[in-house]
Amino acid sequence: MPIENSLGFPVLSTLIFLPVVGAAIILLISRKQESLIKSVALLTSIAAFLLSIPLFTDFDKSTHLMQFVEKRQWIPSWNIMYSLGVDGISVLFVLLSTLVTILCVLISWNAVKTKMKEFYISLLILEGAMIGVFCSLDFFLFYIFWEAMLIPMYLLIGVWGGPNRVYAAIKFFLYTLVGSVLMLVGIIVLYFYGGRTFDILQLATRNYPYELQFWLFWAFFAAFAVKVPMFPMHTWLPDAHTEAPTAGSVVLAAVLIKMGAYGFLRFSIPLFPEAARAMTVPMMVLSVIAIIYGAIVCLAQTDLKRLIAYSSVSHMGFVTLGIFAMNVQGLEGGILQMLNHGVVTGALFLSVGVIYERTHSREISDYGGVATVLPIYAAFFMVFTLASIGLPGLNGFVGEFLIILGGFTASKWAGAFAATGIIIGAAYMLWLYQRVFFLQTNQKVAGLHDMNMREIITLVPMIVLVFWIGIYPNTFLSFMHPSVQHLLERVYSGGQGATYAGQIAGLIK
Amino acid sequence: MPMPDIRPLVPEIVMACLAMLVLILDLVVKRKGIIAVITMISAFVVFYALFGGVRGEAFSGMFVSDGYSVFFKIIFLISLVLTTLISVRYIEIEKVNFGEYYSLMLFSTLGMMVMASAGDIIVLYLGLELMALSVYVLAGFFRHDTRSNEASLKYFLLGAFASAFLLYATSMIYGLTGTTNLRAIAQYLATHGIEDNPATMLSVMLFVVAFGFKIAAAPFHMWAPDVYEGAPTSVTAFMSVGPKAAGFAVFGRVFLIAFGNLQINWVGILIPIAILTMAVGNIIAISQTNIKRMLAYSSIAHAGYAMIGLVSGGSEGVASMMNYLFIYAFMNIGAFAVVIMLRTEGFKGENITDYEGLAKSHPLASALMLVFMFSLTGIPPTAGFVGKFYLFLAAVNAGYTWLAVVAVLFSAISAYFYLRIVMFMYMKEPKGEVKLSASSSTGIALAVTATAVLVIGVLPSGVINMARAAVLGF
Numbered sequence: 001m002p003i004e005n006s007l008g009f010p011v012l013s014t015l016i017f018l019p020v021v022g023a024a025i026i027l028l029i030s031r032k033q034e035s036l037i038k039s040v041a042l043l044t045s046i047a048a049f050l051l052s053i054p055l056f057t058d059f060d061k062s063t064h065l066m067q068f069v070e071k072r073q074w075i076p077s078w079n080i081m082y083s084l085g086v087d088g089i090s091v092l093f094v095l096l097s098t099l100v101t102i103l104c105v106l107i108s109w110n111a112v113k114t115k116m117k118e119f120y121i122s123l124l125i126l127e128g129a130m131i132g133v134f135c136s137l138d139f140f141l142f143y144i145f146w147e148a149m150l151i152p153m154y155l156l157i158g159v160w161g162g163p164n165r166v167y168a169a170i171k172f173f174l175y176t177l178v179g180s181v182l183m184l185v186g187i188i189v190l191y192f193y194g195g196r197t198f199d200i201l202q203l204a205t206r207n208y209p210y211e212l213q214f215w216l217f218w219a220f221f222a223a224f225a226v227k228v229p230m231f232p233m234h235t236w237l238p239d240a241h242t243e244a245p246t247a248g249s250v251v252l253a254a255v256l257i258k259m260g261a262y263g264f265l266r267f268s269i270p271l272f273p274e275a276a277r278a279m280t281v282p283m284m285v286l287s288v289i290a291i292i293y294g295a296i297v298c299l300a301q302t303d304l305k306r307l308i309a310y311s312s313v314s315h316m317g318f319v320t321l322g323i324f325a326m327n328v329q330g331l332e333g334g335i336l337q338m339l340n341h342g343v344v345t346g347a348l349f350l351s352v353g354v355i356y357e358r359t360h361s362r363e364i365s366d367y368g369g370v371a372t373v374l375p376i377y378a379a380f381f382m383v384f385t386l387a388s389i390g391l392p393g394l395n396g397f398v399g400e401f402l403i404i405l406g407g408f409t410a411s412k413w414a415g416a417f418a419a420t421g422i423i424i425g426a427a428y429m430l431w432l433y434q435r436v437f438f439l440q441t442n443q444k445v446a447g448l449h450d451m452n453m454r455e456i457i458t459l460v461p462m463i464v465l466v467f468w469i470g471i472y473p474n475t476f477l478s479f480m481h482p483s484v485q486h487l488l489e490r491v492y493s494g495g496q497g498a499t500y501a502g503q504i505a506g507l508i509k
Numbered sequence: 510m511p512m513p514d515i516r517p518l519v520p521e522i523v524m525a526c527l528a529m530l531v532l533i534l535d536l537v538v539k540r541k542g543i544i545a546v547i548t549m550i551s552a553f554v555v556f557y558a559l560f561g562g563v564r565g566e567a568f569s570g571m572f573v574s575d576g577y578s579v580f581f582k583i584i585f586l587i588s589l590v591l592t593t594l595i596s597v598r599y600i601e602i603e604k605v606n607f608g609e610y611y612s613l614m615l616f617s618t619l620g621m622m623v624m625a626s627a628g629d630i631i632v633l634y635l636g637l638e639l640m641a642l643s644v645y646v647l648a649g650f651f652r653h654d655t656r657s658n659e660a661s662l663k664y665f666l667l668g669a670f671a672s673a674f675l676l677y678a679t680s681m682i683y684g685l686t687g688t689t690n691l692r693a694i695a696q697y698l699a700t701h702g703i704e705d706n707p708a709t710m711l712s713v714m715l716f717v718v719a720f721g722f723k724i725a726a727a728p729f730h731m732w733a734p735d736v737y738e739g740a741p742t743s744v745t746a747f748m749s750v751g752p753k754a755a756g757f758a759v760f761g762r763v764f765l766i767a768f769g770n771l772q773i774n775w776v777g778i779l780i781p782i783a784i785l786t787m788a789v790g791n792i793i794a795i796s797q798t799n800i801k802r803m804l805a806y807s808s809i810a811h812a813g814y815a816m817i818g819l820v821s822g823g824s825e826g827v828a829s830m831m832n833y834l835f836i837y838a839f840m841n842i843g844a845f846a847v848v849i850m851l852r853t854e855g856f857k858g859e860n861i862t863d864y865e866g867l868a869k870s871h872p873l874a875s876a877l878m879l880v881f882m883f884s885l886t887g888i889p890p891t892a893g894f895v896g897k898f899y900l901f902l903a904a905v906n907a908g909y910t911w912l913a914v915v916a917v918l919f920s921a922i923s924a925y926f927y928l929r930i931v932m933f934m935y936m937k938e939p940k941g942e943v944k945l946s947a948s949s950s951t952g953i954a955l956a957v958t959a960t961a962v963l964v965i966g967v968l969p970s971g972v973i974n975m976a977r978a979a980v981l982g983f
Binding site for chain 2: 075076077118140143147150154159165169170173174177178182188192
C-alpha cells in the first residue's frame with residue numbers, strides 16, 4: 001500500500017526507528033568519547049523532534065480518521081500487519097515524547113556519569129518504543145512496543161537510580177508486567193472473536209456480546225490501570241518516580257503513565273463500549289479516591305520527588321475521571337490534562353533534577369530559602385507550581401476545569417469531590433514551595449550557583465507550553481474534536497445512547 | 510525376503526556411522542579440537558541427508574520420517590552443534606578433553622532422532638534408551654567430581670525407573686490391543702470401544718509418568734535440579750534442550766496418534782501437570798543461588814509452557830509446541846554459553862553473585878545475557894515472546910483461555926528470577942575481577958543464538974510456517 005500522507009514518506013516509521021538508529025550509532029562509539037556520545041544522543045533526539053513537527057502542522061483537524069498511515073504485511077501466518085497511524089487523540093503524545101526526550105538528554109548532561117553509553121542507548125530506544133505505542137494500529141505491534149518499553153525503563157531506574165533503585169525497578173517491572181500479560185490474553189481472545197485479526201480499527205467496529213466485553217474490559221483494565229496508575233494499583237509509582245534518575249522520572253511522568261489513559265481511550269472504550277458504560281460508576285469512584293487520597297498523601301511527604309509522584313496519582317485521577325465521565329468536556333479535558341500533566345510534572349521533575357544535581361538531597365527539610373540563593377530557579381519553579389495547582393491562565397486550569405465540568409454532568413458528587421482535590425492540591429504545592437524556597441536559608445543550599453544556560457534552555461519549552469495551553473488551549477483542543485466526537489458516537493451508538501449523546505452535543509452549543 | 514526400503518532411515522544410518530567414526534578417530538587424532546570440528550561437520554552432513562532425504566515409512570510403519578520428525582531432528586542437530594561450540598573450551602578447562610565426549614553426544618542425538626521418528630513403541634524405546642544411556646555417561650563425565658558422579662547415578666537410577674514405567678505401559682497396551690504400532694493402537698481402541706477401559710487409562714497414565722520424567726514435568730522433575738547442577742555445564746545445556754525436545758516429540762506422537770481419540774480423557778491429567786510444572790519451576794527458581802540450578806528450574810517451567818501446546822492439541826497446538834521448543838533451544842543454549850564463559854581456571858562461576866557488576870567488566874557478554882534473560886521471560890521483541898504468544902494463541906483457540914491466564918501469570922513471576930541476573934550484572938558493583946574464558950567457538954555460538962533470538966523475535970513468520978508445514982499430515 002502506498003504512503004498516503006501529505007509528507008510523501010513514512011514519517012511515523014522514521015520517527016520510531018530514528019532513535020533506534022541513533023542508539024546503534026552510540027553503540028559503535030568508544031566508551032571514552034563521552035562528549036561524542038552525548039552529542040549523538042542530543043542530535044538524534046532533536047532530529048526526531050524536528051521530524052515530528054510536520055505531524056503538528058500538516059495534521060488534518062477536520063477528520064477523526066487515522067492520518068500518516070502505513071500498512072504492510074508483517075506476519076501473514078497470524079494476519080499481523082505492520083500498521084501505523086495517528087489521530088487527534090494520539091498525535092499530541094507523539095510530539096510530547098519527542099520533546100521530552102530532548103529535555104531528558106539535556107538534563108542528564110552532567111548528572112549521568114557512569115555507564116553513559118548504556119544510558120543514552122536506553123533512553124533513545126525508550127523513545128522509539130514510546131512513539132511506537134502511540135502510533136500502532138495493530139494489537140501485536142502495539143503489544144511489542146508496550147512491553148519492549150519495559151526493558152530500557154527497568155534499566156534506567158535500576159542502574160542510574162537512587163539508593164533504593166533495585167527494589168523500585170523490579171517493582172515497576174513486575175506490576176506492569178502482570179497487568180500487561182492479562183491484556184495479552186485479552187488481545188488473543190479478541191483476535192478469535194473479531195475474526196482472526198489484530199487490526200485495532202477493524203476490531204473497534206464490531207459488536208461483542210456484553211459478557212465478553214465485561215471480561216475483556218477488566219483484562220485491559222489490569223494493564224492500563226497499573227500504568228496510569230489508578231488507585232489501588234498505584235504503589236509502584238512513588239517508588240519508581242522517587243528512585244529513578246531525573247530523566248527516568250521525567251519520561252515516566254510525562255509519557256509512560258499517559259499510556260494507561262491512552263489505552264482506555266484507544267482500546268477499552270471503543271472496543272467495549274457497553275462494558276465501559278456500565279463500569280463508569282466504579283471507574284469514577286476509583287478516580288475520585290485517587291484524586292483525594294493522592295492529594296492527602298502528598299501533604300505527609302518529606303521527600304521532594306515522592307511528593308510530586310503522589311501528586312501524579314492525584315492528577316491522573318482527574319484524567320481518568322474525565323475519560324469515564326464519557327462526555328465531550330470530560331474526554332477533551334482528560335486528554336488535555338494528560339498533556340498538561342506531562343508538561344507540568346515533567347517540568348517539576350526536571351526542576352527537582354536541577355537542584356538535586358547540586359545538593360544530592362531529596363529531603364524537603366534539607367532545603368529552605370532557595371529563592372534568595374537561586375532566584376531564576378525559584379521563578380521557574382513558581383510557574384510550574386502554579387500550573388500544577390491550576391491557576392487560571394496556566395495550562396492546569398483548562399484541563400481541570402473541563403474535567404470538573406464533565407464530571408458534574410456525569411455525577412454531581414464526582415464533580416464536587418474532584419473540586420475538593422484541587423483545593424488540597426493547592427495546599428500541598430504551596431506548602432512545598434514555602435518550605436523549599438522561603439523560610440530561613442538552609443546551610444546546605446547556601447552558596448549554590450543559579451541555573452546555567454543549559455538548564456534554562458531545558459525548562460523554557462515547558463514554560464512556553466504552560467502559557468500556550470493556558471491562554472489559548474484551542475490550538476490543542478482543535479486536534480481532538482473530531483476524534484472525541486467519533487469516540488462518543490461509538491459509545492452511545494444506537495438506542496438511548498444516541499439521543500443522550502445528542503442532548504449533550506446540544507448542551508455544548 | 511525382499512530388501513526393506515531403508516531410504517527414510519538414511520540420516521540415522523549416516524549419523525550412526527559418523528558417531529562410530531568419531532569414536533575411532535579419537536584414537537589417532539591427538540588434537541581434540543579437530544574432533545569437535547568433525548562432530549559439527551557430521552551434524553551438517555546429517556542435516557543435508559535430512560533435507561535431501563526421502564520421507565515415508567520404513568519397516569512397516571515402525572519408523573516414520575515425516576515433517577514432524579524432521580522438524581524435531583533439526584532442533585536436535587541445532588542443539589548438538591551449539592553445544593559442541595560451547596564445549597570446546599570448557600572441557601579443556603575442566604581437563605576432560607576426551608574424544609568420547611563428542612561421540613557420546615552424537616550417539617545421544619542419534620537416539621533422539623530415532624525417538625522422533627518412532628512409529629512403534631519398541632522403536633521409541635530403543636531410541637530413548639540410546640539417548641538416555643549416552644546422556645547418563647555425559648552427566649558423569651567429570652569422573653573425579655562427586656557432584657558429577659551423583660548427577661550421573663541419580664539420573665541413571667531414576668531414568669531406569671522411568672524406563673520401567675514405559676515398558677509397563679507398553680506391555681499393558683500390548684495386552685489390550687495386541688500391537689505396539691501407534692496407528693494400529695489407535696485403530697484398535699476405536700473399533701473395539703475400549704477407549705474408556707480403566708486399563709487403557711492406566712496405561713495412559715504410565716506413559717505420562719515415563720514421558721513426564723524425560724521432559725522433567727512436575728511431579729517427576731525431582732532429578733532435574735541435582736543432575737543439571739552436577740553435570741558438566743555443557744551437558745546441562747544439551748540436556749535441557751535436546752532430550753527434553755525428544756521427550757516432547759514422543760509425547761506428542763504417542764498421545765496425539767495412539768491416544769488421539771482419548772484426548773478428552775488425558776487432557777484432564779496433563780492440565781494439572783502442566784500447571785504444577787509451571788508453578789514448581791517458576792516459584793522454586795526464585796530462591797536459587799546457583800545459576801545452573803536456577804536454569805534447571807527455569808527449564809522445568811518451560812516444559813510446563815510447552816505442555817500447553819500439547820494440551821491444546823490439534824495442528825495449531827502441536828505447531829506451537831514445536832515452535833516453542835525450537836526457540837527455546839536458541840535462548841537456553843545462549844544463556845548457558847554465557848554461564849560457561851564464567852568458568853575459568855580455578856573459578857567455578859556458578860553462583861549468581863558471581864555476576865555482580867559483570868556489565869562493567871564485560872559489557873558485551875552482559876548485554877547478550879540480558880537478551881537471553883528477557884527472552885526466557887518472554888518480553889518482546891525477543892523470540893521467547895513469539896514462542897509464548899503462539900502457545901497462548903493455540904490455547905485460547907482450543908478453548909483453554911483460563912489456562913493461558915494461569916500461564917501468563919506464572920511467566921510474570923518468572924520475570925523476578927531472570928531479571929535478578931540482569932540486576933546483578935547491571936545494578937551491582939563488581940566485587941572482584943571476573944575473567945571470562947572467551948573463545949572463538951563460544952563466540953560463534955553466542956552470535957548465532959543471539960541473532961536467532963532477536964531475528965525470530967521480530968520476523969517469526971519463517972519459523973511459524975515451518976512448524977505449521979511440519980504438522981501437516983501428522
